[in-house]
Amino acid sequence: MDPVTFELIRHKLLRVTDETIIALENVSGSPITNEGHDMMASLYLPNGDLMVGGVGFLHHLTSAAQAVKHVIASFGEDPGIDEDDVYFFNDSYTAALHPPDVYMISPIHFEGELTGFVANFVHVTDIGAVDPGGFSPNAVDNYQEGFQTKGLKIVEGGKLRKDVVETFLNMVRDPGMTQLDLKSQLAANHVAKQRMKRIYGDYGVETVHGVADELIKQSERLVRERLRELPNGTWRLREYIDLPDDTCRVELAVTKEDDTVTYDFTGTSPQAKLGINCCYWATWGAMFAPIFPLLAWDMTWNEGVARPVRLIAPEGSVVNCIRPAPISIATVGTVQIVNNLSTLAISKMFGASERYRHRATAVWHGSHAHVETHGVGPDGEFFIAPLTDTFGGAAGARAFADGVDVGGEIPNVVSRWANAESQELNTPLVYLFRRVVRDSGGPGKFRGGVCHEYAFTPNLPDGAELGLTLFGKGTRAPMSLGLFGGYPGCNVRYSTFLDSNSEDLPSSLEEIEAGEQVDKFWGSVDLRPQDIQFVRFMGGGGYGDPLDRDPDRVARDVSNGLVSSRAANEIYGVVLNGAGIDADATAAQRLELRGARIGATLEPAASERADVAASGRPLGEYLQLSAGGATQCTWCARELAPAGEPWKRHVRTLRSPLTKAGENRSTDEDFALLEHCCPGCGTLLDTEVVWRDDPPLDDDPGLPGREE
């Protein structure tokens, strides 16, 4: 294949996915698709392998591949995959993520021959589950989670099957909007098919498939090369899911060996009673969502990226549940936890590489504190409307820069929220405020991005109620974890204020006065005009030791209202005098805080980073393996642990309440913040969040079989 034709066709295939997304956005007038970009469109090969992935929620790129494969295997013969058919698919136990994320799968035929598939998803308005909107916190098993199909021909030979559509719409609460969702999906696939046919016509099916095969090989080669550039080792990570009466662990050991990487979730909690569970393919997709933009940002997103990656997900656990475990909250439940852990795993691998360590990042937007609303609008019609606030996000701090404030998330690189006015145009409510949250970003050498908080009250005629469906995670467990000494971002909060001063439109949390406050984060809430619902998200995780942060940055954050002067003083050790910095007091305070970490009085030199020769085998920001394999602090040069021994067992570890990381952290005593500090200089080498007696996690850098 000549390289120019190759490049020409590659460019065209990418634009096909772009144009499909545009069509999806255009036809769907739904705010969550159009404003939130909760969607995806990709091209697949005749065997279902991912040919070219588009942007949108990236968990779906690989999971939809599995859905296509299932349709081929199960329905290829009966009832057949014929020209201009379209299959409706949303069964998570076979491939999808959760019931409302509907895949629409269209075969692409050229001159009678099946040449591939296009598939897209949107989160449809309703799926007929126990709760309106598709997320079902009240479901106790999968059978209460609405309509689910392993493949249903919704269009046959280009003709929409009225019987199928009407059957489906008969099961949902808001058939008009739901029907529009389906239409947008069909229109988008149509655009992709037209474009692909043109490309097949211009270049020939064989040539185009030659390019696709070559692209897959190329991505596989590139991702393997990148993996080979990273040191071998095993990195261990953990996050918790804090349900109303339960706490689940998701344990991950990522082992990189030569040019492969294995994600092993052994040790993860059994499947939960509530719908946060992931089916296997949801975990598979969730693992990849950060791999594409973080590890494979500069290559084509296709099957080749997936080939060097292996997944071990224990059956019956929250990462590979068994039917009838409920799964409708997976995408903002365990999927997101897996996203977070995958982000951290890649970052830890990068941290162990001289070449890539600058690309390490803490967790972005750890928890979708999502709210679905429903009710009977002023026009007397039943409506369902998700609020798009959760697409605000907050970026994790990076190895070279702060996390972007209210900066989005990793698994959807193009998310955004709708204006409050747009929401109010479509939903009978009034936003009271949307404010950034001071101290919400995880402190660190680089600070995690701040998140926002908001509140609203119904805007309905007297007596009418606005129904809310809540399924929050992260009220107790931090999920936006920090990296290499950075602290986690703040916790999520849901508060319902009953019999409040909503009539006065209080414009901040402080101004809200209420007869009663209920911090319900799971289940249904009926909001009356005199009530207010408040939601706070999670700031991004921090990177590196907060005492290593440039004091000027701290001062700027304080003057911009992003960090409190108390945090500046107590966490960053920066003493401000007015708008300026008291340099001497700051030096003294920082030395004091360092010393306090290890119960010692330190010499001023401890505050300065020593000139430690780089061994070429870094372990994050402040550690490295010496030539002999011992772990060394790169701040003060002290050798911390001999070769082969886990370094955390040889340093000073502090166990503190989560509130040590700043305001608005959970006070749940079951959770603790561990700070691993260099016994020589007090540098904060790493942080962890643990539940009860869970032990700290040890990595095995350079083991086994590291190439020398």
Added chain:
Amino acid sequence: MAGANGQQTYVVAIDIGGTGTDCVVVDSAGEVTLGKAFSTPPEFATGILNAVASAAEALEMSRAELLARTSLFLHSTTVAENAVVDETLATGGILVSEGFEDTLFSMRGGYGRWSGLTEEGKRNPIDTDKPEPIVPRSLIRGIRGRNDAQGNVRASVDPEQVERALEELLAEGAESIGVSLMWSIANPETEEAVAEVVRRVCPDAFFSASHELAPIVGEYERTSTVALNVRLGPVVGRYLETLAGSLGEEGFAGVFLVMQAYGGLLPLDKAAQSPVGMIESGPVSGLVGSKSLGEAIGADNIIAADMGGTTFKVGVVRDGLIEYQRESMVLRYHYALPKMDIVSLGLAGGSIISFDERSGTPQIGPRSAGADPGPVVYKHGGEEPTVVDVDAILGYLDSEFFFGGREVLDVDLARSAFEQKVAAPLGMDVMDGAAAIYRLANGLFHDLLHKTTVQRGLDPREFTLFSFGGTAGMHVASYAEELGTPRIVIPYSASVHGAFGLITSDIAHEDQVTQPMHLPADVAEVAGIYEDLEGRIVDQLAEEGFEGEAVRLQRAIDMRYRRQVHILTVPVDSDGPLDEAALERAIERFEDLYREKYGEESAYREAGIELVSFRVRGEGAVRKPDFRHADAGDADASGAIAKRVEAWVPLAEEMREIDGYDFEKLEPGNAFPGPAIVWTPITTVVAGEGQQVQVDEYKNLVITTSVGLAREAEAAVGAGA
């Protein structure tokens, strides 16, 4: 339009570009005179006066004489975008509804981080950041003042609180003030109460209110527009004042009109109130020029593509109307004023070609050699091969004709750079490599153009492609063919295209009322809204000297399907008072337009239709020039053949000796088949195998593609049968 004393009067149009300032003068008979001078930043007035002087000289009069006899002075300037890019903005303070002080800072979440990036850029979030907010948090104050979506005042403005906030902002150094309150567009009462306090506390400060400046739904974009406007206000105001002063000193006493990005002219004082509306008014002038030219030659569906060294700008005229965009960006700042839709793509003649070691494939862009050092072949120090270098290697550029022979071209230098950096790594010889890259570049241009057409829901096969810019003409034959466009026009007026657009523009005021109502609507209420709006605009135009026949009113309604996010602006019959039938027709039009733009399946009619805003555009017709060159004559173009050159033949895909024409010798009516090259003083045009070139009476080059020829043949057969 002769002066009161019977003397000849003139319309003078000045368009400021990056390097040159163009002047077009039109007399009462429609006769056109051109002038040109170098731009003289930062004191542009000097360059402007020089350009006027140059035109005056051609008219054999003094500059002062010409200006004294100028009735209308039309101006388009880049001063607004320059101020944003060069960071020479004024300090502005903003008042917003309490609780929404962080709207600008938050930039709708990740949106501020990824919007404006290429698709490739979006896929790499680690390397993305937001720009600094256009107004920092320290210059934003939250105040009481909040409506709901229905326009009910839910929190009233507290004048004392406003006064305190203003004093703080002024103390922080604000020289201008903006206000943007929630749902002010549904009921201006709140912002009007603020305006009253501003007039009392700081009457001299530049002031903008969001419901007047950008009456759209969406507090982020509306506030951002206000923020940009108040930071531009003092800067642009000083510029216009200085210029008007200089012209006045020279004796100019006519009306000074400034081009707006919505494609109309505003009187100086009005323009100074909304400087954000001047951003990108230059390219918009060009698009208006395309529209006018299209009217003259019978093309009402136009894709106007302007490819220079670093950017490729694309605008669309559909059914004689220019498409509007709602959300625009300058740098990476959003603003929302009706603006003629022009997309800027980062792939053009100066894009650098490289070989990517990792994938073993050639890449075009995203880096550009820009104007400096420029392509290798220009010999200005460029060392990296660009698209233009490939064009040179393929035999298209000719030293004798390039910039009138004023520039030296070194094709050998281009060849060796291309061989070393691209062809050799690809394992190709220079010519094969150049032909392959030419094909690749045309493929990418096609893809980008196609994407912009899909975004607008239009079919390029129904459009005429207008090609502008120094490097466009060497590629358009190929990508137009792939797009299926039947006809390409390379306008004769391309060299002064901005000024041409300016002089074919009309004075235009736009006004609107946002008052969401569901269907069925009360027709009398709607008619009442239009009566008020039109009354205001007619008075305004009368003040500026436009009455009777010279005044044209155009109504439109912003409509949407309820519960959906797309809003469309739909033209409404504009003769006489609005009646039931006219409203009915507008609703039908809305449904048709919606289907056309968003697809057959896109409407959820059952939710009902909502009328969101009511708009009026009032135009005062400005005297138009006659650009007709000569009547079409003989088809024989052989006299214009300058030489035969060995060049790559697009669509035949081979090197061949082909005819090279000297544009200066071509006459209207001349026609010749492709392949051919035409050298004009500003560009080089290449027609491919199987295409047909014709010179029309405006001296435009018109290329009919194989698609167009096939259609003509079909039509001929049809007519014969």
